[in-house]
Amino acid sequence: MSVSIVGVGLHPFGRFDVSGRTMGLVAANRALEDAGLAWSDVGFAAGGSRDSGHADALVSELGLTGVPFVGVYNGCGTGGSAMLTATHAIESGTTDVALAVGFDKHARGAFGSNPADYGLPDWYAEQGLMVTTQFFALKIRRYLHDHGLDARLLAEIAAKALRNGSITPHAWRRKPLSADEIASAPMVNDPLTSYMFCSPSEGGAAVVLMETSRARQLRNDAVELKAIEFRTRRFGTFEVFNPWLASEVTHGATVDAARAAFEAAGIGPGDIDVAQLQDTEAGAELMHLAECGFCEHGEQGRLILDGQLDVGGSLPVNTDGGLIANGEPIGASGLRQVIECVVQLQGRAGDRQVPGTPRTAFTQVYGAPGISTCTVLAR
Amino acid sequence: MSPTALPRRGTLWSWTVQRSRPKPPYQGPDEFEPFAVGYIDLGPLRVEARLAGKAAEAWTIGEPMQLAIGEADTEGNHWSYWFEGAPS
Numbered sequence: 473m474s475v476s477i478v479g480v481g482l483h484p485f486g487r488f489d490v491s492g493r494t495m496g497l498v499a500a501n502r503a504l505e506d507a508g509l510a511w512s513d514v515g516f517a518a519g520g521s522r523d524s525g526h527a528d529a530l531v532s533e534l535g536l537t538g539v540p541f542v543g544v545y546n547g548c549g550t551g552g553s554a555m556l557t558a559t560h561a562i563e564s565g566t567t568d569v570a571l572a573v574g575f576d577k578h579a580r581g582a583f584g585s586n587p588a589d590y591g592l593p594d595w596y597a598e599q600g601l602m603v604t605t606q607f608f609a610l611k612i613r614r615y616l617h618d619h620g621l622d623a624r625l626l627a628e629i630a631a632k633a634l635r636n637g638s639i640t641p642h643a644w645r646r647k648p649l650s651a652d653e654i655a656s657a658p659m660v661n662d663p664l665t666s667y668m669f670c671s672p673s674e675g676g677a678a679v680v681l682m683e684t685s686r687a688r689q690l691r692n693d694a695v696e697l698k699a700i701e702f703r704t705r706r707f708g709t710f711e712v713f714n715p716w717l718a719s720e721v722t723h724g725a726t727v728d729a730a731r732a733a734f735e736a737a738g739i740g741p742g743d744i745d746v747a748q749l750q751d752t753e754a755g756a757e758l759m760h761l762a763e764c765g766f767c768e769h770g771e772q773g774r775l776i777l778d779g780q781l782d783v784g785g786s787l788p789v790n791t792d793g794g795l796i797a798n799g800e801p802i803g804a805s806g807l808r809q810v811i812e813c814v815v816q817l818q819g820r821a822g823d824r825q826v827p828g829t830p831r832t833a834f835t836q837v838y839g840a841p842g843i844s845t846c847t848v849l850a851r
Numbered sequence: 852m853s854p855t856a857l858p859r860r861g862t863l864w865s866w867t868v869q870r871s872r873p874k875p876p877y878q879g880p881d882e883f884e885p886f887a888v889g890y891i892d893l894g895p896l897r898v899e900a901r902l903a904g905k906a907a908e909a910w911t912i913g914e915p916m917q918l919a920i921g922e923a924d925t926e927g928n929h930w931s932y933w934f935e936g937a938p939s
Contacts, residue, residue, distance in 0.1 A: 584874035598878040599931065600869055601899055606888055609867035614890075617865070617912050661867040662908060717864075717890060717897040 473563045476687035476694040477849070478680050479507025480811040483575070485675035485798040486644035492524025492801070495676030496575030497533050499804070503571065503678035508690065514680070515567025517541040518557035520550040521803035524577050527554075540566075548752070549702075550574055551677065551806025552837040552845025556702050558681050568683045576801035578672035590713050590841065604840075605669065605753075607712040609661035612755030614710075616663070619770035621758070623663045627655035628776050629754040630668045630796055636783065637797025639823040644673050645797040668754040673799025677807035679814070693818045695833075698848040699736035703728040705842025712840045723763065726750075726836055726844040730764040733834075737848035741765035744848075745830035746816045747787065748809035750838040751794040761789070764836055764846065788826045791816060806837035810847060817851045859918040860937055861893040866902060866910045891916045891934050904935035915939045 481502025483495035496519065504511060511534045519527030520543060528541035540561075546553040551574040558570035582605055587597045596602050616623055631651040637643035649667060657665040687694040705711060708722030734740055741764060749764065751757035758776075762769040766787060775781055781789040792798065792812045795805060813833035815821045833849040866889030872879065879886075887902035887910055902910060903919070917937035920930055 582874070587876070594876060597873070597876050599901060600873045600877050600879060600886065601888060601901070603869060603873050606867055606869060610865045610888070610890060613867060614865035614912070659868065659870055661869060663867075715899050717899075719892070719894065719896055 473565070474684035475559050475562045475681050475697045476684045477697060477810070477814050478682045478687045478690050478694050479503040479505070479509065480814050481506055481678045482642050482808065482811055483676035484642040485673050485801060485804070485808065488674055492521060492575050492577030492674060493530060495577070495674060496521065496524070496527065496573050496678070497530055497676070499575065499676035499678040500530060500534060500571060500573045503680045507680040509569065509680060511535045512537050513569050514539055514571045516558060516561035516570040517573065518544055518554045518561070518570070519573035519803070520544040520554050521574065521576050522550070522578070524575055524803070527573060527803070530573065546839060546843055548750070548800065548802055548839030549806060549837050549843045549845055550803045551808070552702060555679065555807060555810060555847070556700050556845060559697060559700050562681055562683050568686055570681045571678060572681065572807060573676070573678040574803035574805070574807045575676035576803040577674040578801065580672070583672060585713070592713060592715065596715055601715070602713055604712055605661045605664070608753045608755060609664050611710055612758070613663060615755065615759055621770060621773060624651070624655065625758060625773055625776050626663065626668050626754040627651040629751070629757050630654045632781060633751060633790055633793045633796035634667070636791055636824055637793025640792040640797065641822070643793045643797045644799045645793065664753055664755065668796070670752055670795035671799050673801050675798070675801040675804045675808070677804040677811055679807060679810060693851065695814045695817050696850050698739070698850050699733040700845065700847045701729045701732035701736060702843070702845040703732065709842050711842040724844065725842050726760055726763040726838055726846070729844040729846040730836060733846040733848050734765065739832065739848065743832055744787065744834045745832050746791060746813060746826045747789050747834040748791070748794065748812050749789055749836045751790055751796050752800070754796065756838065757790065757794065760836055760838065764834065783824050783826055791821065791824050791826060806835070806845065809835040809837060810849070813849050817849060857895065857898070858893045861891040861916050863910060863912055863914050863916050864890040864892040864897050865912060868907045889934070901933040902935065903933045
């Protein structure tokens, strides 16, 4: 059974004086309004948040209709899991209309982590090794080394993110910076400077899904979800919080999820007109470009330096500024990517609209400890 | 599962510098000094450890490394360890 997106809603990302759940509620109501549907039309919902309470508690405001509402949590991949769960509800015949929602409001600064939550001994954190930003730096330094890539590319990727964020009304970081300014900013974990990282932020995102034949009756610009695939890691991947690594590094969960999504959709990376990739930091976008199949490992330099990833390029990536410009409210982030693709495919992305009527789009969300959800979308 | 002795020497596989104080339960000196962290390729596997013995940003992928062991923590629960440069 085919599933389409008939409504999208965002609460802007950034810092606000309202609660996380209020942002989730705003996003859900905007998605319903965009679809021209009422909450009472929704037959199934799924949602998640890390720091802002239980998604299913939104029924207090949305309406006590008795609808089944599943709470999901998969770290940074939570938005993808909410959408996967809602999609499965339609595919199984449970309902014709489902809602996926995510929201969050995080404290400032990098996420702290409790060793016991990851099955690790206290000494790992006591020694100062349990720091997420270290992992990103260690991984990208080795990746640059293995593939002969210049660390300058990281500054170029962050500059693109902030450039796109500067023309995106819902983005948090609206001030463009040059690659030189980004490269010369204070190091957080070498070779990554402060402007190359996304920060925890706040926001909400929701999508309304509908069985495709009904969706096409509802609106002629419904976006079909051609594929959504979720994978966890295999032995030997390089993930966060690993006191040791296997002697041979295996490809990450993103490779498996992306391949499966393209196979299910019946198209390949070369057919994609616009993509949103997980850019927790600039190195993540660099690696994910190859992991998703958009180029070979080591070939990213050409795409980046030739401007092919810009809004007007051959493969616009992170057109709303990605995580670097929007920050990361964990529950909402993966759904923001899907929403950005939907508005691009519907031609309503404003100043950042990809020219030439994009027809196909791709999203990839990645999270600890080694999960990835990819989608392929089409008009 | 059974304990396996790992080589004490290897090569630096990747590294970075921790330039801000990690959040609790980090137990470092009150006065924070940036420190280096890396993975050392020991052959059978790669272990993550703090690096010491020279300036935090002066490391190079591939350089020879050796294990160093310090004092136990105050309760004697575990020994601290790190890697430092080794003669090639």
